[in-house]
Amino acid sequence: MQAEQFFELLWQDYISRTPSAAKVQQVLGQGKDIINDHVAFRTFNIAPVGLEALSEHSEKMGYFANGDYHFEQKKLRAKHFEHSNPNLPKIFISELLVEEFSAELQDFVKSIVAQINPEAVKKADFLFSGAHWQLDFSRYENLLQESEYAAWLSTFGFCANHFTVNVNELHDYSTLEHVNQQLKDAGFTLNTSGGEIKGSPEVFLEQSSTMADEVEVSFSDRVAKVPSCFYEFARRYNTPEGRLYTGFVEASADKIFESTNKNS
Numbered sequence: 001m002q003a004e005q006f007f008e009l010l011w012q013d014y015i016s017r018t019p020s021a022a023k024v025q026q027v028l029g030q031g032k033d034i035i036n037d038h039v040a041f042r043t044f045n046i047a048p049v050g051l052e053a054l055s056e057h058s059e060k061m062g063y064f065a066n067g068d069y070h071f072e073q074k075k076l077r078a079k080h081f082e083h084s085n086p087n088l089p090k091i092f093i094s095e096l097l098v099e100e101f102s103a104e105l106q107d108f109v110k111s112i113v114a115q116i117n118p119e120a121v122k123k124a125d126f127l128f129s130g131a132h133w134q135l136d137f138s139r140y141e142n143l144l145q146e147s148e149y150a151a152w153l154s155t156f157g158f159c160a161n162h163f164t165v166n167v168n169e170l171h172d173y174s175t176l177e178h179v180n181q182q183l184k185d186a187g188f189t190l191n192t193s194g195g196e197i198k199g200s201p202e203v204f205l206e207q208s209s210t211m212a213d214e215v216e217v218s219f220s221d222r223v224a225k226v227p228s229c230f231y232e233f234a235r236r237y238n239t240p241e242g243r244l245y246t247g248f249v250e251a252s253a254d255k256i257f258e259s260t261n262k263n264s
Contacts, residue, residue, distance in 0.1 A: 001124035003061040003088050010039065013128040014160040018229040020188070020213050021163070027186045028170060028179065035169035037234040038080070038090035040161045041127060042153045044098050044109055048118040049158075051079060051095040057127055058091045067247045071254050074149060075100045080248055089164070092248065094257075096149055105146050108139065112154060131157030137219040140226070152260050155217055155226060162209070162259070164232035168244075176206045176235045183210065191230070191259045198252035204245030206235040207252050212260045230259040 015021045025034050043049050055065065063081040070077055071094075078094035098109050112133040120126060135154050143151035152161075165179075173179050180196055189211045190196050199205045212227035236245050 001061070003083065003085075006061060006124070006127075007036075007039070007089065009125065010128050010160050011163070014163060014229060017156070017159070017215050018213050018231070019215070020210065021229075021231055023186070024165070024183070024188070024210070024231045027182060028165060028173070030171070032171050035087065035166040036089040037164040037166040037232075037236070038092050039163050040092040040094070040232075041158070042149060042161050043093065043095045043158070044113055044153065045077065045095040046098055046110060046113045048121045049113060049116060051077065051093050053121060054093055054127065054158075055079065055081065056122075057124065058093075060124075063091060069094075069248060069250050069253065071250065071257070074254065074257060075147070076149065076257075078248075078253070082246060090246065092253075094149075096147065096153065101146055101150070105143065105150060108143075109150065109154075126158060128159050129157065130159060131155070133157075134220040136221045137224050138221070140219065140224075148261055149257065152227070155219075156228065160229065162230050162232050164234050167206075167233050167235040176208055176233060179233050179235075180208050191256065193258045193261075194252070194255035198255050199249050201237045203249050203252075204237040204239055205247075205249050205252065206237075207249075207256055208233050209256055209259045214262075227260045227262055232256060232259070 043054055058081040063083050065079050066082045067080040075097045076094045081091040098106055116132045140151050176197055191209045196208055198207045209232040210230045212230040214225045215228045216223055217226050239245050
């Protein structure tokens with residue numbers, strides 16, 4: 001699958017569980033095209049769906065790895081991938097270090113991953129194929145006690161966790177503060193963990209995000225509203241070498257993960 005087709009199909013899947021995304025584009029784009037900085041995916045570090053296996057899809061589209069990240073508190077590992085065409089979004093893939101959790105969580109994750117056909121993982125559409133298992137709401141609530149990431153991934157499966165607006169390419173916005181204010185004026189709730197803006201020009205990257213939409217999910221035993229996906233906003237700065245920074249800042253990304261936490 002060509003990258004352009006992949007992102008178009010991924011976007012359609014993303015907006016199906018992120019109804020606010022179209023409004024974000026309307027508010028910030030005002031009819032002009034929105035350029036995306038990156039898209040992000042979540043997975044477990046268990047075969048056949050570990051980070052390296054999923055990254056093969058990126059590599060087939062001409063992407064190359066260009067950054068490794070570790071999140072000790074959330075027990076995650078991640079990589080980001082870039083394309084020689086700078087107009088294509090970067091891809092950020094993280095994986096849960098399942099062995100660092102309770103035996104109960106480990107057994108459950110192994111049981112749902114075992115339901116995935118390894119051949120399905122190789123297909124071009126796997127990254128927006130959703131959940132390959134059934135989940136009951138009480139299990140979702142139990143997972144939340146240990147890992148919001150595990151609960152979210154067990155609910156939605158394989159899909160874009162978020163898209164990210166490239167603020168550098170926005171018309172009429174020179175600062176992330178301006179973007180954030182426009183979103184708040186339009187009624188959006190922003191992720192304030194670590195501050196509305198994570199990062200700074202000193203680390204060459206500023207990020208903010210909406211809190212995830214809440215959507216109805218049909219669990220095996222009931223229908224319930226839970227946080228789904230969100231929209232992120234990234235403003236990048238030049239490094240001392242005069243090149244635009246293309247990586248990610250672990251301390252900032254750690255807080256961005258919390259955009260799928262349930263609003264209190």
